[in-house]
Amino acid sequence: MPPQIAVLVNPAARGGRSRELLPPVLDRLRRGGREVSVILGESAADALERARAAVAERPAVLVAFGGDGLVHLAVQAVAGTGVPLGVIPAGTGNDFAAALGIPLKDPLAAADTVLRGRVRTVDAATVGAAEWFAGVVACGFDSRVNERANRLTWPPGMAKYLVALAAELRTFRPIPFRIDLDGELVEREAMLVAIGNTCSYGAGMRVCPDALPDDGLLDVVVLGAVPKVEFLRTFPRVYRGSHIGHPAVTVRRARRVTVQAPDVIAYADGERVGPTPLTCEVVPGSLSVVV
Structure with a gap:
């Protein structure tokens, strides 16, 4: 089985305007020869539970398709696990992606980064009792x-x-x-x-x-x-x-x-x-x- 890409999606990103960007992004990822699954929760808590379950299966990458809020949720699932995080900026605020040089205005270029980029090790931090x-x-x-x-x-x-x-x-x-x-x-x-x-x-x-x-x-x-x-x-x-x-x-x-x-x-x-x-x-x- 080819390495799996799990894509965590926020359909409300940019007020829902990002939905039309998702199909071509998924198509680009699949053309890269990877098996791609989509994670879409009924709530933030449900999405996090599903993301953690996906990470437990050790995919090649967990991709956050959304803005900084979704990246924050994805970080809860991957921090400390060794599973890489990919980001396809599709939100109102995309500050984390900007900080790491991920393409901000071209979702397909960001998808290509997921497929062909390198893994960079960075810091995360805890805040409060159990949040990253x-x-x-x-x-x-x-x-x-x-x-x-x-x-x-x-x-x-x-x-x-x-x-x-x-x-x-x-x-x-x-x-x-x-x-x-x-x-x-x-x-x-x-x-x-x-x-x-x-x-x-x-x-x-x-x-x-x-x-x-x-x-x-x-x-x-x-x-x-x-x-x-x-x-x-x-x-x-x-x-x-x-x-x-x-x-x-x-x-x-x-x-x-x-x-x-x-x-x-x-x-x-x-x-x-x-x-x-x-x-x-x-x-x-x-x-x-x-x-």
Whole structure:
């Protein structure tokens, strides 16, 4: 039997617009001479259970066909197993794929990468009791915007995040954080804290611009308390990564990071993790990715 490719699919990616991309991608993978199976769960929990069952059969690769949310789910199934992860970016945010140089705008080129690419060993990290992440954990203003956006039923897509951002700005106040960096305690008021295994989140915001996915460390970026007007001037610089030059921004690196802050829900790879306190710890070399 030829080596199997298991394809984990999110049919809701890009508001369902990615569905038309799936058949040609599956055809390209099958033309590569591999047996291809499709995993489609009735819910996120069901999809994860099915993905873990597929990984237990030791396929050649588990492919995430979707955005960062689906990659996050796939990482739960493959981290620490040695089964490689393939990514065919088909979501609104594809930051993990971008960080590893996987083609973003050509699904067939990404499928060719799955077929003919090399396996790169990178880090993943744990967050909380039993969850993995591969990208960035967000705590503070950005995660509160996520919370607001997830409560909105309209407008669709990225527009709801703009609505949520405007609403959060009206009421937001700097948050008192306690951050433990490999045993060193930092206490300060801040707008946000980002813990990055890779450099970006939110479809291209380079919040941890110097983070490397294979250095055995997490980059911890803290944007300290600033007036709202200054925050509005500084935050857009995150798309270039130039915000780290602002005097209110500090960047540290650590293997183990514990964050505590009142009324803050953390998000990892854009997915809700839960309230702080929580601990993030890098596990070097725990993820294999086809690049």
